[in-house]
Amino acid sequence: MKNWPVVAILGSAQFVMVLDGTVMNVSISTVVEDLDTSVDAMQAAITFYTLTMAALMLLGAKLGDVWGRRRAFVIGSIVYALGSLTTALSPNVVVLFLGWSIVEGMGAVLVIPAIAALIADNYEGHARVAAYAIIGAASGAAVAAGPLIGGFVTTYFSWRYVFVAEVVIMAFVVLFSRRVTDRAGARPVRIDVLSVLLSAAGLVFVVYGMLQSKTWGWVIPQNPPVVNGFPIAPLGVSMTTWFVLIGAALIWAFVVRQRRLVATDRAPLVDITLFRILRLRSGLTVLLAQYAMTAGLFFMMPVYLQMTLGLDALQTGIRIFPLSISLILFSILGTRLALTWSPRRIIRIGQVLLVLASFLLLGAVDIELQSPAFGVGMFVAGAALGLLASQIGNVNMSSVGEDQSSEVGGLQGVFQNLGSSLGTALIGSVLIGTLATSFASGVATSDLPQDTQVVVAEATQGGVDIVPAASVPDLAREAGLDDAEAAELERVYATSQIEALRVSLVALIVIALLSLFFSRGIPAEVGGRPRSEIAESDEGSEVRT
Template identity: 90%
Template sequence: MKNWPVIAILGSAQFVMVLDGTVMNVSISTVVEDLDTSVDAMQAAITFYTLTMAALMLLGAKLGDVWGRRRAFVIGSIVYAVGSLTTALSPNVAVLFLGWSIIEGLGAVLVIPAIAALIADNYDGHARVSAYAIIGAASGAAVAAGPLIGGFMTTYLSWRYVFVAEVVIMAGVVLFARRIEDRTGARPSRIDVLSVLLSAAGLVFVVFGMLQSKTWGWVIPLQPPIVGGMEIAPLGVSPTTWFILAGSALIWAFVARQRHLAAAGRPPLVDITLFHILRLRSGLTVLLAQYAMTAGLFFMMPVYLQMTLGLDALQTGIRIFPLSIGLILFSILGTRLSLLWSPRRIIRVGQVILVFASGLLLGAVDLELKSLAFGAGMFAAGAALGLLASQIGNVNMSSVGEEQSSEVGGLQGVFQNLGSSLGTALIGSVLIGALATSFAGGVATSSLPEETQAVVAEATQGGVSIVPAASVPELATEAGLDDAEAAELERVYAESQIESLRVSLVALIVIALASLFFSRGIPTAVFGRAPGEGPDERADAPASPTKENS
């Protein structure tokens, strides 16, 4: 690649967008103490950051067309920097919520679709494949390095410095954004308000329902919300089900609205015929699975390292860091392989490696950390995700012409959020459900007296929470157990955590295997095939929504 400044600017913005959430996840306890708030309030802030992006991503992509992609990128970067500064200076959780969950989220919905579209504007051929691979590597590196950066800053300085650094980076992005070419420019168009409302409400309902499933349960209510002393579970069904059904109905209405607008000759918010393109459908589905697996992995590994083994945030980040190294290296390797292998082969090799990596981690998860096997498993997982990242962006964006790249960029943002929410929800539900079952079985077969088993069973009949294993003896002593019984209960709980983690890793393997089926529509031609050598199905060839693509 000769045009490095552009990808450096776009990659820096992408890194900051993804880094934000991972840093906050490992800093929760410190932020709670600093702002004199609660874990529930912080979890709400994290959730609403995701919801803001999910709700308005399609609008952000449309505004990129209306204003011009570079202008939308610059405006979004400024808004994001304002949100980061507000978060860094926040005196209480309300200001943090405003700065992080709302203002930063609004900036992100303009920046993320613009990044994908501007790469298509500034790069062609193999350079475009490399650019999307770098963006994918930046995302993965931010996910993996976030706990390390957040752990270091929180432990030795302050979590606020992370957001100050984001302001500085985004200021540099805005300053050098003039180096970015915007071939399409502004295309003034009317935005249908009803479409925005339907898409925003539908995606919020679906994403929020998924995120709450680990607490509320999917169908059978576990811990539904309580309003006025009454549990909210209509007809005995979890609110998660109702939220997802309501969201699905709103999305269906949104699709119907887009068809009506197109038939009436008015510009829709999203061109629904894009989903007729097999390559794009497959690419978006693989993207969703990729982010689901990434989110699931980053949900369960901190649980193992922090809750079971008792490592702090910095130590957790160090153990996870091999994933970042593997992801960056294999993102680069993936772009080289694209000269020899088809995108489908590279993606499927990555999916198979992810299954292998999950198997390594399955064997490494124990009460005593098997450092070598765990490190190898994390590196292999990073390698797999790097191979996927090196191809998916280009597969999706090359499915359409440059005039529709903003729309596809917005769809990528939506599918990323849905995938992350689904991965966290699925793996979280599996983990918590398996923990409850394993703990109940472990207590029943333990050396604890029957009366003690009855006390424990009564205390956990509403479910088993994920807490540090080292805190169980203190909780047990407060419940009236003696020291020997408390030690036995700690052993049972720690082993139950290990068993539930293994079950969750098996679920991750199932998702990775299922994603192999979704990749059947990925292009099979080697990148760079000359015209006339076969069907025009090259990785860089724009595809039209015709019968041949469907």
């Protein structure tokens, strides 16, 4: 490929953007101990890292038009590096949340849309397709390498060094960014502030509501928030339901606002008519589901391996390694298959493999993890994600003309990070909520004396934290239980963790099946359609420009 330094620079930035989540996931138990925090707090930090990006990605794409895409890319890279440095030096979870979940996220919303648009500016024809494939491979490589990098560095050095390395990489990206051409340059685009507020608030309400479902309950209140001594559950309905409904209403108001702006000849934050393109609509939906499943898998498996089995970060990375290697291999294979197979066929094979992988993992997880099916399941999951990653980016970006590439890049960023946020929030909440229910049931049917059961029930009335199963006996003895009771409580807790993991895997299967249903609009032609075919009605009829 000619002009390879450009894709190397943009690919390096893309690698760092994706690396963070997988690195932090395998380091959960170590970070919890280092910062004296909880798995719940880490779930919130992981969720809000991607939620910040999802909520502000459309604004980031517009700022790329206003400032120029290369300038936005450079500014975003600097902000991201500052966030990484803050995270590396964080003395507590509050500073980590600020540096990682907020500042890094704000930098990423400028970088990610710019990457997609700058690829279109710097490459044409087959070289452009190859460049998008390389960017997708960089994302896949980050997902694949993250667990091993994070596991090794966390075990033998400190998880903080990963963020120091990110600062160094982003410094090189900024230093060599002049090699990147920005043909569009800065454009006088007006940004509608109300649209930004409506979209950001809507997404935050929906995702935060789902995140808190493990505590508040979905519909029937369980442990509602308390203000001035009064539990908040309007009309006897959980605040989770109200948050999701309010968020949905705000998102609908955002859509109405975009239509009104267009009707009055003002610039919308996003062109809603893009969603009439069946190809793009299907691609974005599949992208959202793909990242929801990836985030859910990368949250639940490290929790299982570290908290239930007691593995360290490196051992966790090694257990996840089959997924890592197959993701890279099948990303390459998917690019090759695209020469003879249609994107729809490749993507649907990937979706079916994800369902298969979830079933394999469902049967493999237990307290000792002796079955080889776990490694096979992780390999199959990586193969599925690799096939999806090899196709989705080009399907979406080739759905529109070059003048809308920045906007679609922003939409890709929104759906990608919204999927990650929803995956971590939803699967994490299912995992933690099921753990509480299963533990309470296990204690009630255990061999523990009745008075001990009452003590445990009172101690866990507000919910059950995810802690290492091996630490339960010490916690039990501190609460006054004898050795036999402590051992029984450890057995109940470990069994409850396994049951919660299995319920979470069933949730992944449901998401994978829904994704399969929504992939009908992915192109069935080998090589897809030309970029000049940019409009398609809801019924699938096409209008050539």
